[in-house]
Amino acid sequence: MKNNTIKTIDASGRTLGRVASEVAMSLMGKTKATFERNRYSGVSVKVINASNLAITAKKLDEIFHTRYSGMRGGLRTLKGAETAEKKGLKELIKLATFQMLPDNKLRREMMKNLKIED
Numbered sequence: 001m002k003n004n005t006i007k008t009i010d011a012s013g014r015t016l017g018r019v020a021s022e023v024a025m026s027l028m029g030k031t032k033a034t035f036e037r038n039r040y041s042g043v044s045v046k047v048i049n050a051s052n053l054a055i056t057a058k059k060l061d062e063i064f065h066t067r068y069s070g071m072r073g074g075l076r077t078l079k080g081a082e083t084a085e086k087k088g089l090k091e092l093i094k095l096a097t098f099q100m101l102p103d104n105k106l107r108r109e110m111m112k113n114l115k116i117e118d
Helices: 016-028 057-062 080-086 089-100 107-112
Strands: 006-010 044-048 064-068 075-079 114-116
Touching: 006 016, 016 044, 016 089, 016 107, 057 080, 064 080, 075 080, 080 089, 089 107, 089 114, 107 114
Parallel strands: 006 044, 044 114
Antiparallel strands: 064 075
16 A cells, blocks of 8 residues: 655654654554554654754663674663764654554554654
């Protein structure tokens, strides 16, 4: 099913969690009347002004996420400040949205419909 509607979300001056939850709800399709849990019925989402996200240094130190290399002992825990420094705030929005989506076969398809711009 091709879906050519695109929802644009402006992230400037908003907090990370509020932007990520709005993106996740739209990707799941819960904002539409045709929501089906077992089919992808969401819309494509485009987040603009990701570099203007309102996030404090204290919050960046509190945020943790993991990265696994696949090797034994390869689990790394990274602070949000490290990720924001290396990959930018776009990556933090992507990681937060990924965690808010349901852990099923549709998650990767939903994430393919997410575009984030600075």
